[in-house]
Amino acid sequence: MRGVTIRESIVVPLCWMLIVAVLATPCVAFARNSQDGESRQVIVTVRTSRIVNRFDPSHALGAAVDGKEKGQADLQLSPQNIELMRSAGFQSLIYRLRTELGNEVWHWNPHGTWTDPAHKQGYWISDSTSPDPISLSYGYSLPRRGNTIDQANNVGYSRLDDGDPESFWKSNPYLDEHFTHEGNTLHQQWIVIEFGTKENINALRLLWGTPFATSYRVQYADFEDISDVALSPVGMWHDFPRGLIRGGKSGEVLLRLASRPIKTRFVRILLERSSNTGPQNSNDIRDRLGYALREIYAGCVQRDKFEDVIRHNNDVLKQTVMHVSSTDPWHTENDINESEEQPGLDRIFRNGLTNGLPMVTPVGLLFDTPENAVNELSYLRSHGYSFDRVELGEEPDGQYITPEDYGAMYLQWASALHAVDPTLRLGGPSFQEIEPDTTGRKYKFGNSTWMRRFLHYLSQHDRLNDYNFFSFEWYPFDDVCESVEDQLASASDMLTDALNEMQQQGVTHKFPWIISEYGFSAFATRAEISIEGALFNADVVGRFLTLGGDQAFLYGYAGSRPVTDQCTAGNNMLFFMDENGKIQYPYAPYYGARLVTQDWLGSKGLHELYLATVNDSTQRDLNILSAYPVHRPDGLWSVLLINKDPQQSYKLKIRFQTGGRELSYTTPLEMFQYSAAQYVLNNDKSNPVPIKNDPPSSTTLNRENADSVELPAYSLTVLRGKLLVGN
Structure with a gap:
């Protein structure tokens, strides 16, 4: 130009x-x-x-590729479109893992093995080789899912209140002491029931699966932000008067928790000890670790009659919202989600988008196995692909996992990966947000506290050396109907405040900072394709580098189309792409990117x-x-x-x-x-x-x-x- x-x-x-x-x-x-x-x-x-700061733009400024709806990878990643994408001037690349947000297991290679090959089910390990280049890959939904809500398309549902007594939720076996090598009291699993409004509760009816809980507590609480359950400090939850259960039984159990109902929005079942029993026909130890629950009923016993207030349905919009601490990654061949696809790793490394530079590469963690992750990186190394930083999981805060549980899984994956390649630089957790807690509460919530506890966990295990970078996403504005000019004026100071809070909690520059995705909002808004979006993106890059940031990756690299959301329409994208996959024209953020990458900065060398x-x-x-x-x-x-x-x-x-x-x-x-x-x-x-x-x-x-x-x-x-x- x-x-x-x-x-x-x-x-x-x-x-x-x-x-x-x-x-x-x-x-x-x-x-x-x-x-x-x-x-x-x-x-x-x-x-x-x-x-x-000293930085090389070829390293510091990059863009992200992600999973999309079926057929979009072929449309978006045509050679002509890739040429236009690269003309924006971004050189580094990060690969995003949509499956992790959707409570799915990533079959990054369609070739692999099941732990129960006869029935094509169990735990999946992709092969470290492939007879053909991998062009597309898919996620597989979890039949033992506990969460009602996910952070992707939110089309799944919880098995805890789906109305089917044959389905069940099961916790992740990798959080049992068999794998963590520490007592289960450090990784107690839980279920949280979230009612839309306060309900009168004095009884639960539970249909246990196998294994079941022999010791657990039933508790209640009232708070504003559901994400607080990931931290749950002492005093946040209160036991029901008769909520302490010892010598718990299998099968159907009716619990009378109080003589009088307690009005509450949240009920938690805190699981303390497992029966460690499994199906008779299973030889896989993972089947008898953790907890399995088929259905939950909660409400009141009045005149010996139990009145359930939970809505049981297999529609995410019609069931009472459930949250769980973890989910077992067991699944079957039939659980493939073909409506969403991840671009294949061979396709990304060969189509020119990496510019021959190391790509920040993810492995599945929250809903995966260490062996699957090891084979993924072995595959990439055997093909000579360039990568150095490996992100373990994505958005654990969106799944409300505790920092200690994430830490336990992080260390298992780190041990497995470093056994294959000790030079790998591992990190994460790619928070979905890092806004500080400004409520003034006695206990400071927010992801800075989450990080402090996570780093403390690694330090207690003398494993801080296994953590090599801190990653997060930056979409500061959820309310797309608010004044854009006020939001734009405050955005860079919000980033400063958030990262200052992180530093105070121990996330210093000892761990390089990475913005794994940035955009005006995670929701559709006109600002994303207007001049405001170009200004916002440039200001994010400038302020982040000024604060000592190491890498920042723009989200919305490929062409797409505006989406209507509430009072506005937009999308995180550089180009308008028609239904045939042809880019018709750029939006303002494209020209803003070129101004930053090619006019403000040189293409490479220390600035x-x-x-x-x-x-x-x-x-x-x-x-x-x-x-x-x-x-x-x-x-x-x-x-x-x-x-x-x-x-x-x-x-x-x-x-x-x-x-x-x-x-x-x-x-x-x-x-x-x-x-x-x-x-x-x-x-x-x-x-x-x-x-x-x-x-x-x-x-x-x-x-x-x-x-x-x-x-x-x-x-x-x-x-x-x-x-x-x-x-």
């Missing part, structure tokens, strides 16, 4: 045809003010006395990032503006400037303070800019389409105009040049 002059808006398809034709060169245009009226004067001061302050004439800090200065390996000083004010433009002077001197840019000075002068969406809330869709402008500033640069409202600007020494 260098060397083509586009001064007026043109219809989207024509503009995109021109871009494709000149993929390597920018359009040239003159900077223009986005509004009538006087611009405010600001001064950006770059402090060159302290480098806050030095410095701090900058933005002040107006009264020396007041202006948080609505962001400035990220880098000293590039080619000797140029390049400053990324982000104006998050939707109305106000600014006239900017930039100064470099070094060694007691104040330096400025020499001329000619390059300026690249992206604003409403280049991109505008139509006003159709349900069908947003760009009506102006030009690349960033490119301007050469001379001595007369280099000292006062116009930053239009809602804009990205890059200034790039050499410093004038001696003035």
Whole structure:
């Protein structure tokens, strides 16, 4: 996109045809003010006395690929589409594991073995070889599932209240002392019933499977955030007056928990000791570890009549919500989920998206086996594929697993993987969010506390060396109907606060930080495909690197289509792709990405990032503006400037303070800019389409105009040049 002059808006398809034709060169245009009226004067001061980060853009800036609906991998990952994706300038790649979010086992290789091959069921281990390249892979749903809700398409259901006494939930055997080599009191399993409103409870009826609990507690609690169950500090749960069960029996059990009903939203069954009995026809020890429960009924006994308030149904929207501590990864051949697919590992490593660089590679953990993970990495090594960081599982916070249970499984997987390749750098947990707890409660909840307990668990086992990076996702805004301009203005400070809280809880830079996915929201919103999305993405990258971050991966690399969600429509995506898989045009985040990866930064080599302050004439800090200065390996000083004010433009002077001197840019000075002068969406809330869709402008500033640069409202600007020494 260098060397083509586009001064007026043109219809989207024509503009995109021109871009494709000149993929390597920018359009040239003159900077223009986005509004009538006087611009405010600001001064950006770059402090060159302290480098806050050194990074190579080829490593630090990347994008993510993920599982999608059936048929999407072939459409999205055509050679033509991959060429356009790569033109965004991202070089590193991370592979996301949708199966882990959907409570599924990942058959990363369709060839493998069952522990019960005669019936094609049991525990699955993919082969470490394949006669053909792996183009697609699939998840398999869990017939012993306990969770009502998952973090993928949420189409499964809990077997605890599905109305079928023959189905059952079973806890994960890898959390039993047989595998953890520590007492089961450290990994007590649990079931939580979440009622929509408070219910009167004084009795439970339980239909136990095999194995059953011989010792357990029935408890109640009231709190606001269901994610608190992953931490459950002392005092959060209260035993029912008759809720302590010893000498528990198998089969059907009616428990009278209190003489009078207790009104509560949450009931927990805390499982303390197992019968360790299994099916008579099974020789697999995993079948007799943990707990199995067929159905739960909860309510009141009135005049010797039990009234159940649980809704029993095999429809996720019609059953009472259940949450469990873990789920057994046992499954059958018939449990394949063909409506969703993961792109095959061979396909990803061979289609050019990795750019020959190490890919951050996942292994299944929460619903998988260590042997399956070992064979996956053995397969990749045998094919000479480049990877170094391995992410263990994904979004355990979304499954409400305790940090100690995740830690126990993490160490089992780490031992198995390092036995094959001691050089692997393992990490995770790829939190779905890291917002700090600001409720002021006595016990601080949130994922920073989760991480403190997880790291403490590793430290107690003298295994901190097995943890090599901290990963999380960054989608800060769930309410897509709120003011976008207010959200955009606060986003970077939210990231700062969240990571500061993590550091206070022990997640220091000893463990490199990775944003495994970032986007404006995990839900569809217009901001994701508007100029606000381009600003947000650039600000995330700049602030994260300033805070010492190591790698950040954009989510929405491939083409897709807008999705309507509540009051808006959008999607995390760089391109609009039609139903035939052809990319028709880019959205603003694509051009924002190119501005960051190809104008602000060089393609590779160590870049030095410095701090900058933005002040107006009264020396007041202006948080609505962001400035990220880098000293590039080619000797140029390049400053990324982000104006998050939707109305106000600014006239900017930039100064470099070094060694007691104040330096400025020499001329000619390059300026690249992206604003409403280049991109505008139509006003159709349900069908947003760009009506102006030009690349960033490119301007050469001379001595007369280099000292006062116009930053239009809602804009990205890059200034790039050499410093004038001696003035």
